Amino acid sequence: MTSYSIPLFLSLSLSLSLLPLLQSELTRDYYQKTCPKFSHIVNSTVTAKQLAAPTTAAATLQLFFHDCMVGGCDASILVTSNSYNKAERDAEVNVHLSGDAFDAVARAKAALEMECPGVASCADILATAAAHLVAAVGGPAVEVPLGRKDSVESKSSSAEKQFPLATMAMSEIISIFSRKGFSVGEMVALGGAHTIGLSHCKEFSKRIFEFREGSEVDPAYNPGYAEGLRKLCANYTKDPSMSAFNDVMTPTKFDNVYFKNLRRGLGLLASDSAMFGDPRTRPFVDTYANDQTKFFQDFSLALSKLSSLQVKTGSLGEVRTRCDSFNSLP
Ligand code: HEM
Known part of the structure; x- marks a missing residue:
């Protein structure tokens, strides 16, 4: 009996420990059933923003890069600081990031919350927006699979250590x-x-x-x-x-x-x-x-x-209601 129960236990714990890995797959059709207009809404919202403010494309691409380099593409950069927490966007390397990019994501999120409340993550919106805007200003099509969750943490201290500076060797x-x-x-x-x-x-x-x-x-x-x-x-x-x-x-x-x-x-x-x-x-x-x-x-x-760097999927993150704050206080 004992000789069987150990492998069984091992296989159970192994499959549990593999769970985050199995969940970590992003897919192209992630919102097909839950929010079929996801890409259309993001693309049309950020295109309108780009027409009104032509700095949006570059700003959004840079915002996306800065998000992904620190703890993965998880929208941690979009969260604002509060009295308990100095957030990533207030790190020295991020203070210059342009408001147009944050605004583009916030507009797309607002439109998506009307269409399919609580479904579309801010991390997926930012990734899709950045890719769409690259193509909109003459660049290549970029495939961005979906299914990222939003982080439940955002700390300025994480950003200071992991970022390339123009003055570095x-x-x-x-x-x-x-x-x-x-x-x-x-x-x-x-x-x-x-x-x-x-x-x-x-x-x-x-x-x-x-x-x-x-x-x-x-x-x-x-x-x-x-x-x-x-x-x-x-x-x-x-x-x-x-x-x-x-x-x-x-x-x-x-x-x-x-x-x-x-x-x-x-x-x-x-x-x-x-x-x-x-x-x-x-x-x-x-x-x-x-x-x-x-x-x-x-x-x-x-x-x-x-766009797939250290993404949080399944239960490893949340879908924020607003991109600039967690669903509950940190
Ligand atoms: C190789 C290391 C990199 C360094 C040291 C670096 C550094 C910088 C710096 C210092 C700025 C000017 C920021 C400002 O004054 O507002 C900038 C702008 C920018 N960076 Fe980078 N960057 C790097 C790589 C990247 C990558 C990989 C991307 C995107 C994939 C990117 C996208 C951008 C964009 C689009 C801007 C213009 C932002 C705007 O006009 O609002 N950079 N970068």
């Missing part, structure tokens, strides 16, 4: 992505997201005003471009909202011009320039600069992979 940036399961090639492809959007002067001011003794400007810059940036950012300490386009040539179009720029000294952030300067990343920059189709294929696969 390339080895450090590579190792942050590698810890999340991304190869160097996937990282460079994802970095191509800087083909759209803006960076505040503060993020690259050292490169144009106080690079090093004897050279105020980083010599990796094209001199004419650096001069333009110095003029643009001349007052940035008084007006911290001053920003420059990440891709100076085609700033609102998702294309491979960002990579062509890097080869001409037109990489805005130190981390952009380093993608070309570092022998580990340069081959990928060259490939993507020469071949937009390859960039689109690799970006699409990498963003889809990012």
Whole structure:
């Protein structure tokens, strides 16, 4: 008897411990029965927002990246702080995230709560919105499977440790992505997201005003471009909202011009320039600069992979009623 009861117990506990793994599958048709208009509602809401505020696409893509890199794609970034908890969005690396992106998700959530209350997670809305907006500004289609739940935790302290900064050495940036399961090639492809959007002067001011003794400007810059940036950012300490386009040539179009720029000294952030300067990343920059189709294929696969990072499914999270707060206090 005993010799049978142990394996039985073991198999039971094994299947229980596998449960979260089995539940962790995202599917394309997750809302087919419960909210068949899910994708249509998200896409039409964020398209309208993008038309009204053309900064929305870049803002939403960046918001999605920042969400996924810290504890997975679980909408933890959308929660606001309260007197008990300083939330992820108030971490230093997130304070500049644009309100347009939060608003796009909130609008889609409101429309979905009218259509199918309590069903659509904020994490799925953010993932779908980001993918749709990439395509809307000229980028590739990105497959984003669904079924993510929203986190029941959001802490600013988690964000501070896990995030790549523009001023970090390339080895450090590579190792942050590698810890999340991304190869160097996937990282460079994802970095191509800087083909759209803006960076505040503060993020690259050292490169144009106080690079090093004897050279105020980083010599990796094209001199004419650096001069333009110095003029643009001349007052940035008084007006911290001053920003420059990440891709100076085609700033609102998702294309491979960002990579062509890097080869001409037109990489805005130190981390952009380093993608070309570092022998580990340069081959990928060259490939993507020469071949937009390859960039689109690799970006699409990498963003889809990012969208599945550490997702919470089944009972591992909740479907928030509002994206900016948990269903119950933390
Ligand atoms: C390689 C490491 C990366 C670093 C160091 C980095 C850093 C930055 C910084 C400093 C900004 C400017 C923020 C501001 O001033 O408001 C920015 C903007 C942006 N980043 Fe990244 N980023 C990285 C990778 C990524 C990835 C992987 C994505 C998306 C898949 C992404 C998407 C964006 C977008 C779309 C913007 C423009 C946001 C807007 O216009 O509102 N970045 N990034």
